[in-house]
Amino acid sequence: MIMSLDHVQLAAPPGSEDRLRAFYVGVLGMTEVPKPASLAGRGGCWFRAGDAQLHLGIDPDFHPATKAHPGLRVRDIDAYAARLAAHGEDVTWDDGLPGHRRFYAHDPVGNRLEFVTG
Template sequence: MMQIVLQHVSVPRPPGEESAERARQFYGGLLGLTEKPVPSTITHLGLVWFKIGAETELHVFSESDSDTASGRHFCLNVGDVEAMRQALTDAGYEPWNPEAIQGRPRFFCRDPFDNIVEFTQIVDDYMKFQSGD
């Protein structure tokens, strides 16, 4: 069977260089992701790309109108979920807590463009805590 691996996640931002710079500040500066060059054939699209781990990428693209009420999100597994929460809070963002998953402390936060990002720390196998097993 073919192995399937997540290659990238794309999230929208408003058009313009100002929002591209805000993407760099949030994802690059605050979260510490490494920006990577966009392929030369699509630089005119105003994309900002970041590396997440060894092979996965985050693509921040320009879009005029997005649905901020959606529950769509992506999740970043971080080394210290509470330190990340504090860094976001210190930077003026407002993390919130979803329903708990045992073995996976987590929270959500909106990026500068109202996209939802989940942050988690995998500390144990949640299946160990399932009742009836």
């Protein structure tokens, strides 16, 4: 029986770890989680905020996820959207989910991210 979602993994191109850290820690406010020694040699980065974990794995044949995406629940969605915009990130609002407010943005390698509240 599934009890909860442990993490979501997104792909990233080789050599993108510093850009990912700057975005996921510096812009989104997540905390980097050290990868286990047995996996660290593969590159990539892991991040956490509350119970949410995102793993960014290196893929030599990387193509950004343009439709598939993690949905990240946030407090004060307007302030969060303003935070991303202040860092030069494009924010696209979407009112297609009744009872919720949400917007989309992309990480520095082009992966789509959804931010939602409600």
